[in-house]
Each structure stands twice: as structure tokens, then as C-alpha cells.
Amino acid sequence: MDAFNMGLVAAMGALATVAGASEDIDSDIGSQSNPNSQVQLAAQVGNPHRIYNKAIAGEPPSNALWCTTAAIMAYVMITAYGMPLIFAAAAGAALAALFDGVFSVSAYIGRSASQARFNQWIYLDILRYTTPSIMAHVWITSFCIVTVSIIQVYLLTPHHPFPIPIIALIWGLTVGAIGSSVGDIHYGGEREFQWRLFGQGLNTMLSGQIVRKAEAGLRNSIDNAWFCAKFGGPATGMGFGLTVFLDNWRTAVFDPVTQSFAAIATGIFFVIVMILYNFYCELSARRKYGPYPGYKGDVAA
Amino acid sequence: MTVGGGATSAPAKFEPQKLRIYGIVGSLVGIYLAVVLNQATGTTVFSFIAAIGALFGVVMGANAVRRVCSYGIGTGVPSIGMLALGMGIVAALFGLNLGAQFGMDWLGPIIALIYSLIFGYVVGLIANRVMGFNIPVMEEGLTDLSGAGTLAIIAWSVAISGSLSYSSIVADVLNTGFIAIIFICGGLAILHPFNANLGPDEKQDRTLVNGVMVGGVAIVATGVCALLTQGMILGLLQIVVGFVIWYYFFVWYFRLAKRDAAAVVGTGLLPPSAL
Numbered sequence A: 001m002d003a004f005n006m007g008l009v010a011a012m013g014a015l016a017t018v019a020g021a022s023e024d025i026d027s028d029i030g031s032q033s034n035p036n037s038q039v040q041l042a043a044q045v046g047n048p049h050r051i052y053n054k055a056i057a058g059e060p061p062s063n064a065l066w067c068t069t070a071a072i073m074a075y076v077m078i079t080a081y082g083m084p085l086i087f088a089a090a091a092g093a094a095l096a097a098l099f100d101g102v103f104s105v106s107a108y109i110g111r112s113a114s115q116a117r118f119n120q121w122i123y124l125d126i127l128r129y130t131t132p133s134i135m136a137h138v139w140i141t142s143f144c145i146v147t148v149s150i151i152q153v154y155l156l157t158p159h160h161p162f163p164i165p166i167i168a169l170i171w172g173l174t175v176g177a178i179g180s181s182v183g184d185i186h187y188g189g190e191r192e193f194q195w196r197l198f199g200q201g202l203n204t205m206l207s208g209q210i211v212r213k214a215e216a217g218l219r220n221s222i223d224n225a226w227f228c229a230k231f232g233g234p235a236t237g238m239g240f241g242l243t244v245f246l247d248n249w250r251t252a253v254f255d256p257v258t259q260s261f262a263a264i265a266t267g268i269f270f271v272i273v274m275i276l277y278n279f280y281c282e283l284s285a286r287r288k289y290g291p292y293p294g295y296k297g298d299v300a301a
Numbered sequence B: 001m002t003v004g005g006g007a008t009s010a011p012a013k014f015e016p017q018k019l020r021i022y023g024i025v026g027s028l029v030g031i032y033l034a035v036v037l038n039q040a041t042g043t044t045v046f047s048f049i050a051a052i053g054a055l056f057g058v059v060m061g062a063n064a065v066r067r068v069c070s071y072g073i074g075t076g077v078p079s080i081g082m083l084a085l086g087m088g089i090v091a092a093l094f095g096l097n098l099g100a101q102f103g104m105d106w107l108g109p110i111i112a113l114i115y116s117l118i119f120g121y122v123v124g125l126i127a128n129r130v131m132g133f134n135i136p137v138m139e140e141g142l143t144d145l146s147g148a149g150t151l152a153i154i155a156w157s158v159a160i161s162g163s164l165s166y167s168s169i170v171a172d173v174l175n176t177g178f179i180a181i182i183f184i185c186g187g188l189a190i191l192h193p194f195n196a197n198l199g200p201d202e203k204q205d206r207t208l209v210n211g212v213m214v215g216g217v218a219i220v221a222t223g224v225c226a227l228l229t230q231g232m233i234l235g236l237l238q239i240v241v242g243f244v245i246w247y248y249f250f251v252w253y254f255r256l257a258k259r260d261a262a263a264v265v266g267t268g269l270l271p272p273s274a275l
Helices: A003-030 A036-044 A059-081 A085-113 A124-155 A164-192 A221-228 A232-253 A260-289 B016-041 B047-069 B076-101 B105-130 B138-161 B166-174 B179-196 B204-229 B232-260
Strands: none
Touching (some): A003 A059, A003 A164, A003 A232, A059 A085, A059 A124, A059 A164, A059 B076, A059 B179, A059 B204, A085 A124, A085 B179, A085 B232, A124 A164, A124 A221, A164 A221, A164 B179, A232 A260, B016 B047, B016 B138, B047 B138, B047 B179, B047 B204, B047 B232, B076 B105, B076 B166, B076 B179, B105 B138, B138 B166, B138 B179, B179 B204
16 A cells, blocks of 8 residues: 555545535436436426426436546547646546537427427526536536546556546446435435425325425526535435545555455445444434334234 | 336337338448548548448437337336447447458448347347337337447447458557447437437427437547547547537427427416416
């Protein structure tokens, strides 16, 4: 273990935390991924809305696209034109943000136009002020992910053997998957449906009955960003940051070749600790807020 | 998203058989024209023709996604797009490699295409018979999708490397990692059109125009890759071609969306019926 490598691993963890947070907020502004089904349903059950409908293939593939786009640009700039690493990452992220703008706009107008019979209008002002916010968050996400990939390939020893675009593709898929499973719950569960009994889940009867009106006026997607930035985004960031940091930490402390057993054992130790901690969280939540109001005792199978 | 679904009958102005023929022929012509012109002139100037050829395959794939997914597969749209490119990548490498083994690089795309069509049909059979999807057009749809994915991958690989030889595609596309962007951008070009237009009032022309538009974006991406493999001028040429295609079809797409939407308003409250 040397101090330089450990510093790089810490930087990667920090970058991944920021990437996770911005990824989640980006998908919440656009109502992408899981909560998107309710936004899509809302108009169909008679609730047209002014919420962005950014349906781009779920979060893992779409984030893989942004990160890979940024990575090819950065890779080309570094290899062919000798651009400094950070500038190259910034240039790549800018291209990724533009791509994202194209896809977001086409998804919003396409989905809204396909709901014409439910009287879902296309609001151009939503396009104008929400799309740049989405693009800005995508810029941050892809910049961080590409920087992590660049660190892995050029700085961290031993250098990663894969080319940057492939690593960025994998990290993009990962950050999308983590954002989809961690942060979206907060948006979908707490923001789209604000009044629910503890532990109720989403009643089928309530499908599509999302909250469309705000404290003043109609709710828009920027309000959702404000809400999700308080918990969903940071939680996603922590999830992704810990994934990147802990995974690289064990191979930075223990040599992956000579001390592989210790590295694997540390990984298993982390997994066990996480499982126990999750178990504790669940128990603690039930103790404080439970029992579930609808719970009528165990039913024999 | 499943509930969103398209109309189950998927009314279509353009017959799938026609689109299939246009897709296969257009892509192959694009690939071969680019390679032949490149070889004849001893340059890689004409690589962008292969990139344009890929758009035909993309349209065929987007139409296949539309047909298969109209049977209520909503959340499966992204998966089926990724599946298409997954099958495509295997078939493309198999075909190009086999062509190289025979010493006939030009045969690669044909072998890849035949292999991918059979591969897609078998996957479709498995999906229907073993996994029990029971979608009547599944075999046909996956055959189309697999072919479209293969054509897109080969065409965009040629656009980056400038030649059909297996070794140069491995060096320029696989070792550099550019295959990642072809995979994901090609996948999005095939799956995004229907995904972005999902809903009961989805129209075929709007979906397919969206496919070409996303294909234009993908050409911009291959142009960026070409900046490294073919130099600045040719890379920029491809980027400009991609941008022009994107712009033209984006404007077209927006026009179709305005045609189909309930209303396009600058700003405003909810529709009076919903307040």
C-alpha cells in the first residue's frame, strides 16, 4: 500500500459520491426509470400534469450512454490531441450533456404526443427550463465517472487493462442501477404519493394518482429536484461512493496478487456488515414506526 | 410502464416486409459502397457512407421493436434493444472473423447477417416456446432485431475503422473500447424510438423518424471516434454529416409531434378538463 494510491482511491470515492448524487437528481428531475411509470399512467387515469417525462431506456442504459460518450471524447482528446486529463474529461462531459438534451427532449415530446387522447399537452416552457437542469446534472455525473475511469487507467497502479470507454460503460451501468434502486424509491414513494400508511406499499387503486399540485401553483420537475436533493440524491451518492471506495480500498491496502486471500476476505466481511446493518435498519424502523397498520398477523401458507 | 403500451394491433403505414428489405439492402449497400470507395481511392474519406447505411438497419430494428413491444411489453423495451445489440455483437464478430479466416473479408457482413438472422429466430423460439411469451410476431421480430443489431454494429465499425478487415476492426474498434459506444448508442437508436413514443397514440412514422434522428446522434459519436482513427478532417466530416441528419430529422420529428399532440402550448395551466 502506498499513500499516493490510497489518496487516489479516496478521490475516486469522493467523485463517485458526487456522481451518484447528481445521477439520482438528474433522473428525478426528468421522472426517469421506476417513478416514470406513474408519471406515464397519471394522464391515462385522467390526471394530465406538468411533470417532465424523460423516458430514456431506464437509468442503467441511459447513464451508460452518457458516460461512454464522455469517455470516447476524453479518450480521443487525450490520445490523439494530448489534452490534459481534466480538460479532456470536461470536454467529454459537455458532449454527453448535449446528447442527453437531445434524448430528453425527444422523449418528453414523444411521450406527451402519444397521450393525445388523454389530453396531455406539450408545454414548451417545461422543455426550456427543465432540460438544461437535466443536462447540467448529466454533465456532473459523466465528468465524475470519466475522471474515475481516467484515474483507474492512467494513475492508479497497477493500471487497469481495459480501455476508458469500456470502464466508463460499466461504471455508467452501475451508477444507473444504484440510482434506480436507491434514490428513485425516495422520489416515487415520498414525492409522487405523499400520504401513505407506514409500510403500505403502493395500492393499485392509487396508480397514476400522483401529486400534481404544489404548495403554490402546479408542481413541476424542478420542485422534485429540490425535494430529492435532500435525501434521495445524497443516499444514492453514499451508496455508489461506498461501492467504489470500499471495493478499491481493499485492493489498495492488500496487494491483489500476493495477498488476494486477504482482499477477498475483506470483501466478504464488508458484505456481511452491510447485511447486518440493513437488518438493523429494518428492525429499528419497525420498532419506531410500526407495526404496519394493515398487518393482521402472519397468514399460514 | 407496461400499462402504457401501444395499440395492440400496431397500425402501420409501412409494411414490415418492405422495411426489412430496405434495412438489409440499404445497410449492406452502405457498408460495401464505403469499403469499395475507400479501397479504390486508398483513403478512408468515404467511411461516413457506412455510417449512413446503418440508419436503414436502425429503422428496420426500430420497427421490429415497435411490433414486438406493442403486445404490452413496456418495461421490456430497453431490454429487447440491448438483446438486439448483444446478439448483433456476437454475430458481427463471428462473421467478420470467419470472413478473415477464409481470406475473404468482403464476405464477413453476409456471413454475419445470415448467422444473426438464424440466431435471432432461435432466440425468438426460445422466448416464445420455453419462456412462454406467446407473442405471435416474436420470432419474426427477434430475427429482424438481431439482423438490425448486426448491421448497425458492422456499419458503424466500418465507419470508425474505414475497412472491413477483421484485424483493423479489432485494432480500431475493439482495442480502443469504441465498441462500447457502438453498442450503447446503437442499442438506444433501436430501442429509444418506440420507448420515447410509448403510448396509445403512438404513430409509426413518428417512431421511425425518431429512430433516424437518434441514428444521426450515433453518427456524431462515431465521428468523434473517427477523430482518433482517421484524423481530424475526416472525423469532423462524419460529425457534420451526423449533425445534419440529426437536425433535419429532429425538426421533422417535432413537426410530427405537433401534429399528433393534443396541444403544444408555450406555457399554461393544466387543460381545463383536468383542473
